[in-house]
Amino acid sequence: MSLVSHEVAINDAIARARLLSPFLSLILDREPVLAKSLATGRLDLSWSSVEPGMPVAKRLRIERRAMALNVAIGDLAGILDLTAVTGALTDFADYALDTAIRTAIEERTPGAEPIGFTAIALGKQGSGELNYSSDIDPILLFDPETLPRRPREEPEQAAVRIGKRVVELLQARDGDGYVLRVDLRLRPSPEITPIALPVDAAIGYYEAQALPWERAAFIRARAAAGDIALGQRFLEAIRPFVWRRALDFGAIGEIRGISARIRDHHSQGQAFGPGYDLKRGRGGIREAEFFAQIHQLIHGGRDRSVRVPATRDALARLAEAGWIRSDESQALIAGYTLLRTIEHRVQMIDDRQTHALPTGDALDRVAKLHGLDDAGALLALLEPRVTATGRIYDALDDTVRPAFSRDVVTLEADLVEAGFDDPESARRRIEAWRGGAYPALRSPAAREALEAVLPTLVPAFAAAPVPQAALLRLDALLERLPSAINIFRLLEARPGLATLLAAILSHAPTLADDLGRRPDLLDGLIDATAFEPVGDVAALEVIMRAGETGGDYQSRLDHVRRVVGELRFALGAQIVAGASDPLDVAAGYARVAEAAIGVLASATIEEFAKVHGRVPDSELVVLALGRMGGAMLTHASDLDLIYLFTGDFAAESDGPKPLGATLYYNRLAQRLTGALSVATAAGPLYQIDTRLRPSGGQGPLVVTFDSFARYQREDAWTWEHMALTRARPVFGSVAARDAVALIVRDVLEGDRPARDVIADARTMRSDMAAHKPPKGALDAKLLPGGLVDLEFATHVVQLVNRTGFDPNLGGAIDALIREGLVPPTLRPAHDVLTRLLVTLRLVAPDAAPPGHATEDLIARAIGVTDWAAVVATLESTRQEVRQFWAKVTGEQDG
Known part of the structure; x- marks a missing residue:
């Protein structure tokens, strides 16, 4: 808008203001210089008629008057949009409040720094959305240690007197009007607390006693005036109170x-x-x-x-x-x-x-x-x-809900109508819950939440494949919960989750057990992203590090455990819900584990260095093998890891308590293994297996790159080289990862002892079959023709031909197919067996045939039509793998 256009619009606005707004008309008369300037098309929000030496209270009132006129005319003229209007009004409120705090402190303690007293803006001031006549709703806080005060004056007395003076400066009226109305009733327990509160007491209140509406109020909270750093420290301390991962x-x-x-x-x-x-x-x-x-x-x-x-x-x-x-x-x-x-x-x-x-x-x-x-x-x-x-x-407020009858006959009839085939048993279970059968159901609030969720819960569980079994598993879950209120409210608010919960409890005992330990895992499934592939490793590391800045080591470990638990649970739920291919879920499990290794290793190294320093020109490297190396985990996979370090083994760390490099890294690795495996209140993480390290369980936990390379080139056995085909560095600098990957490649491509790989593989497989038989009729891993046979045969072909090396088994098979060394049917065989293994770890961890209800889920997971097709596909796949194994090793396929 040009200056001429501004002038026309502003003069039209002035004319409307004079005719229709007594308030604006009065200001136009009292600020003739400003009125004249506006009439020329100039809008200057900083203009005021304040004179030097004017008392603070009078200056603020006059500044407010000019600001109100400027903003109103700019608004009426269409020059300032709503964002600009509310922003200008908020900026002035912040300025006036800060000026009042500084003035109150200076009047009482001349020359003192204006620290130790802060105003937290709530409501529209906090969000930068003040209107023309808004109150401001600050919470006044002080730090007893730094607040300026007079001799022999208690900090609490000083803070209250400062607060009263601030309110007086802003709210008192005279011929020039007033500055701002101040409402202090949003502070904690306003009926009994002073107008200014010690910051630590306020933090304690919001951590332990605050009411639900106060969470919503603090969405818009901001340190607006006074000691901003103090205000920001307060807001950071109570951030978990406002933004909770576990929904309420x-x-x-x-x-x-x-x-x-x-x-x-x-x-x-x-x-x-x-x-x-x-x-x-x-x-x-x-x-x-x-x-x-x-x-x-x-x-x-x-x-x-x-x-x-x-x-x-x-x-x-x-x-x-x-x-x-x-x-x-x-x-x-x-x-x-x-x-x-x-x-x-x-x-x-x-x-x-x-x-x-x-x-x-x-x-x-x-x-x-x-x-x-x-x-x-x-x-x-x-x-x-x-x-x-x-x-x-x-549409948000669906408070009118049906209720389930307490009359025995009517309740059973309702359960029949809902679809329960055993309504009497279901009715007895519901009556037991209503009677407070478990501690989690004994409070009035819990029973109220139960009644509210029953109309959602009963139809969802009636539609489950085996309603009674799902109900019994829910009963077992409720028996273990310390409180059931939040899970009931979550299911009430998100009815679709009740259907998914019924499916999980019907099909997936592994996930049901996880949920029994951590019912808040269900919270994670309300996000749309819960049924999408998890992010890459870097993105997952950001999530695992989020919110833990400045936290102690244990809190950082617990945070990672919580995030990993939520992600693994969500990945398992994707299979139950039929939302993802089990191959994608297996890759997701591996990315989650790799991110956890990266974040926990960094945190452990940082913590260890506080006492022992670091070894100069040296670093820890983590090498993954097995399913972790191949980046395809199941829900229950162990992590096969080898710890290595770079640099001189004779070096020493530079900390307050120095250690020789070998001892340093062995202790560090023990600490990292504990971080990855020891269960805490936040739950378990992973089982760690380090037996694939040089010399196995008899060797040191950590060795140098040189020792690792020498062992693999001179002393390692065939089974160790077979394991090395799936080696992948998952922690360390880029240079260190490249260096260990080069060692692995050189060994696999021929820099190793000459051995009869085929004979050794036959012997190893025979020993494994004798000592580790299949768990059940569906053991896709250990049955003849299962994944172990496929892995062994693939590794034999790789080592004999010195080619096709890829830590991912599917990728290795693809490479060998391209070279004509294995039949093309092996890739579909790998995919079927892997999908089956990943799915069964959730729904039939004992590898025994599941109930009829779960058969369809397994069929869907491996991409066939029904259970008969599952059995036939598994048999034909195993036959294909057995034939390949026999061809590679010369054994008869018996």
């Missing part, structure tokens, strides 16, 4: 309850028309805010991208992340923008803290101030936006 649907219900109470309390402003409450009415500003905050509370603990304070930003981010529909986001943003704009028109008429449309001629005045003809045009503009917002918000 009770908090969501509380926010909905607030909305219902607002509608009830302000019933006269609910109906759209003259007198409609723009803020609290149905479809109003508050409902757009609550809609955003509810979804932020649900998803923000896991998705940092939605942790933004401003309502419109939050709605946009939620849509970008896929948590809400794009059309919902756009409708709510448009409605919020219009209602906030009209709210400003209402407030700028008389500078009153009001949110309701007036009635009669006064409504015409608001319409004309906005540039419309009359009240009818204004209502026509507002109505579709209000209706859309109300409809979208109402």
Whole structure:
């Protein structure tokens, strides 16, 4: 907009302001220099008529007056959009609050640094969305150690006196008006606490006693004035209180309850028309805010991208992340923008803290101030936006739910109708829960949550393949839980999860056991991303490191365990739900494990170095073998690892307690093995197997690169070279990984002792068959013609021909097929056996034939039509592998 255009628009705005807004008209008269400047088309938000030496209170009032006029005229002229308007109002509020704090401290303790006292902005000030007549809602905090105070004055007394003076400077009125209204009632327990609180006491409150609505309030919290560093320390300390990975649907219900109470309390402003409450009415500003905050509370603990304070930003981010529909986001943003704009028109008429449309001629005045003809045009503009917002918000509030009868006959009839084939047994189980059979079900809140979820839970479990079995596993889960409230509320809020839970409990005892130890694992399945492939190793490392900056070593280990548990559970659930190919899940398991090794190794090295320093020009390298080396794990796979170190074995570390390099790395590796394997409160991680290291269990845990290379070239046995075909470095610098990969390649390609690989392989396979027989009729690994035979045969071909080396077994088979060394049918055989192994580790860990209900799941997982096809495919695949094994080794296929 050109300066001429500005001038026309501003003069039109000034004319409307003089005619329709007594408040703005008064300021135009009291600020003639500013009014004249505006009339020339110049808009300067920093302008004021403050004179040097003016008392602070008077200066702030005059600055506020000029700011209000500038912003209002810029708004009415269409030069400042809603973001610019609310941003300018918020910036002034921050400035005024900070000035008041500095002044109060300076008046009491001249020359003292303004530290130890901070204001946390909540509400619209916190989110940068203040309106013309908003209160500000700060929480005033102080640090008793650094707060300036007078001699013999207690910090608490000083802080309260500073706080009172701040409020007085901002809120007191005189002929120049006032600066800001201040509402301190959002502080913890305002009825009994002083107006300024010690920061540590406030942290303790939010960690242990805060109410659910306070979580929503702190979505928009910001350190706004005073000692900003102190405020930021407070907000960082309570961040886990606001953004919880384990969802609390009770908090969501509380926010909905607030909305219902607002509608009830302000019933006269609910109906759209003259007198409609723009803020609290149905479809109003508050409902757009609550809609955003509810979804932020649900998803923000896991998705940092939605942790933004401003309502419109939050709605946009939620849509970008896929948590809400794009059309919902756009409708709510448009409605919020219009209602906030009209709210400003209402407030700028008389500078009153009001949110309701007036009635009669006064409504015409608001319409004309906005540039419309009359009240009818204004209502026509507002109505579709209000209706859309109300409809979208109402869809969240499904509080009217059916209930299951307590009458025996009626309940059984309901269970029959739902689909239970044994309604009497199901009824007795439900009655036991209602009677508080387990500690998790004995509180009134737990029983209330149970009743709320039964209408969701019963149909989902009735539709399970074996309803009674699923119900009994749920019963076993409830027996182990310390509290059932949150899982019930989660299932109530996300009915689709009840169906998935029934499937998990019906089919996957492995996942059911995991859920019994950590019921919060179910939380992770509400994310759309839970049924997508996990990210690459680098992305997973970011997740595993997130939120642990500055935490102690144990908390970092626990964080990794929690994340790994959630990811492994979600990957298993993908197979149960039929959402992913088991081959992709196996690769995902391996990426999760590699990321965990990387993050825990880095953390362990850092912790170890605090005491023992580091060995100069040296580093730890982790080499993976077996299924981990091949990057295809099952849910229950061990990790086969070899620890190596670079540099001079005779070197010494440089820490307070130095160690020789060999002892240093052996102790470090023991610590890392513990970090990867020792169970904590956050659960177990992995079983670690280091027996493939040089000299096996008799050798040192860690050796140098040179020792490793010499052993492989001179002393290693055939079985060790077969294991080496699947070696892959998973931790260490790029240069170190390349160096160990070169050693492995040289050995495999021929720099090794001449041995009768075929005879050794036959002997090893025979010994394994004698000492480790198949677990059951479906043991895709150990049955003749299973994965072990396929692995052995493939490794023999690789070692004899010195080619086709790829740590991934499928990739190795592909390479050998290209060279004409193995038949093309071996790749489908590998895929069938691997899919079967990965699936059975979840649904039939004993490798015994599953129940009929699970047969279809297994058939789907390996890509055939039914159980008969599973049996036939397994048999034909094993026959193919046995024939290949016989051809490679010269054994008869018996």
